[in-house]
Amino acid sequence: MIENEPGETETVSGKTRDALRAAHLYYMQDLTMDAIAHELHTSRSSISRLLSHARASGLVEISIHSPLDLPSRLEQEILEHHEVHAHVVPVPDHASDVDRLDRVALSAARILGQYVDSNQTIGIAWGSTMTAMSRHLVPKATHNTEIVQLNGAGNLRTTGILYASELLRRFGDAFGAHVQQFPVPAFFDDPETRRAFWRERSTRRLLDLQSRMDVALFGLGSPFAEVPSHVYQGGYLERADYEALSRDGVVGDVATVFYRADGSSDGIALNERATGPDFSVLRRAPRRVCVVSGRAKIASLRGALAAGLITDLIVDEGTARALIESRDG
């Protein structure tokens, strides 16, 4: 976060003070913006902008509580079948996968604030889901919170996708948190290089952070879906790798670590070269938030659930329904 500079202090806190006051008048006292403008001796349009600012900067928080006696049927069933707390994001069935992703990411960004707090270590993966989320984060002030990158990103070839560092920075900015980058490629070419790297003290420091995560946040990869995930388009994997994955019965990945439909991940060769945290490490985090959208990811989701990687799931309605309805969807 940018510290106030001399001479700027007044302006910055003045704006926040105004925003706070306008928010009180608008949300607590139900005054019209016109009336507020009058009270604050400014124009109505300035108040409109001030209130937008108040919302966007987390001064105003809007939350939705479903009555305890009326949980969403889907969320209830997911809890019963999979022992996972679900947030089902309503999305019309006819929505495109792009819409779906955007809407889930938007909701997820706003829900995320509930999980993040001071004095926490938060692990974050990268991918198209996380990128979409990063665009909509609502800031929340925290102290002593640290964000740690879960897996290497290497270089990207495709355009229009943010570098992982930019993505992490957005999360860091939103929570006033320090960011620990993980500057390695997504996959090493040689398992031995990875092992050597893992012995480096700077790497160990980061791995240590990962093992002490309070919250892990990730999307899911699904290598064989019709619309392959981010990782599978970036040129990280070669044809031979795909064939190996296919042979190993892989259905998905979390932070570039692969698993099968039954949740197992032993003996998957590619994992020896991957940079994401071993599932045994990941599972140490008491809260593991997974954001998923699109039915293409159902197989991947089932696998991740079977592997016990998820404690909190944010998912679009159609996918949630498909998850519950049939085991062979």
Add this chain to the structure above:
Amino acid sequence: MIENEPGETETVSGKTRDALRAAHLYYMQDLTMDAIAHELHTSRSSISRLLSHARASGLVEISIHSPLDLPSRLEQEILEHHEVHAHVVPVPDHASDVDRLDRVALSAARILGQYVDSNQTIGIAWGSTMTAMSRHLVPKATHNTEIVQLNGAGNLRTTGILYASELLRRFGDAFGAHVQQFPVPAFFDDPETRRAFWRERSTRRLLDLQSRMDVALFGLGSPFAEVPSHVYQGGYLERADYEALSRDGVVGDVATVFYRADGSSDGIALNERATGPDFSVLRRAPRRVCVVSGRAKIASLRGALAAGLITDLIVDEGTARALIESRDG
């Protein structure tokens, strides 16, 4: 709370479900009402009404967080000088006392939800401030919460003022709580009658509840202000009573129990006939929320603070400023 009747269940929970979904779409996904109407196959105006319902029924909660490093100057100073957590309600200086009361009550009603929770006993006084609040309560579902009337109300002579029972019922409805009425006059004529009554088992049960309150909620009376409080207009007190109060140096009351500027209340004769809880009982409640508006109540507020009756104060800005600025305001 009205229980669902057969055949009504579907309708009621259907409406709540719709409201919940609409709220998600509106507040989490930023869809326009038009778009939501389309998704839910209804008209835009129905969505507008549905969202109003969602807000009014507490499904949607809007809260305002002031950044920890920027507390309101006034709130900060009140905390330092009086060891009380203040919520300062912004109100323009030129507002009338009626406006002031309305706006403070509206804000207070919305803040109240933060203090109320399941398994609590909540004591509530009555008066114009509480009446105004009762009109704006935002429902919040609780279990096993009990509301107990702090002081008797007797009969009222003036019109346009709700009977205490109606007032209490509104609080009870808002929190789904059971209400314990206290069917006695505000003041007994004879102290002996009061003592006798206090020995009754039904009374003792209620007094016992009062002594176990988790939250007490009250306004302040100020007998000698230009605009006298509710109690002083209702015909509860006679001229001789006023003169006695004046002689005793009384500056205010909480739930019809009087105190002096220094917070003392010993030897005030009228208190022997009053039905409100003794301050020693009141102070057992870990949270004691006081709602005050209007500079006329400053002397009364100072006294209540001196008596240590308040832990949380909701007050209009002008009064807060006057409280801080000069000791002889």
Add this chain to the structure above:
DNA sequence: AAGCCGCATGCACATATGTGCAATGGGAGA
């Protein structure tokens, strides 16, 4: 001291939201 830059402001217009009213339809009771 002058000039430049960037940001905040208010206006006017474009959208979005709130609400009185008449019409509709489902359900309780006769």
Add this chain to the structure above:
DNA sequence: TCTCCCATTGCACATATGTGCATGCGGCTT
């Protein structure tokens, strides 16, 4: 089964809110 009642709906209009644009004010650089 019929009728009446009341709650809910959508329309059309009234308000309220959002936003592109031109303007002007400070602050910083040259």
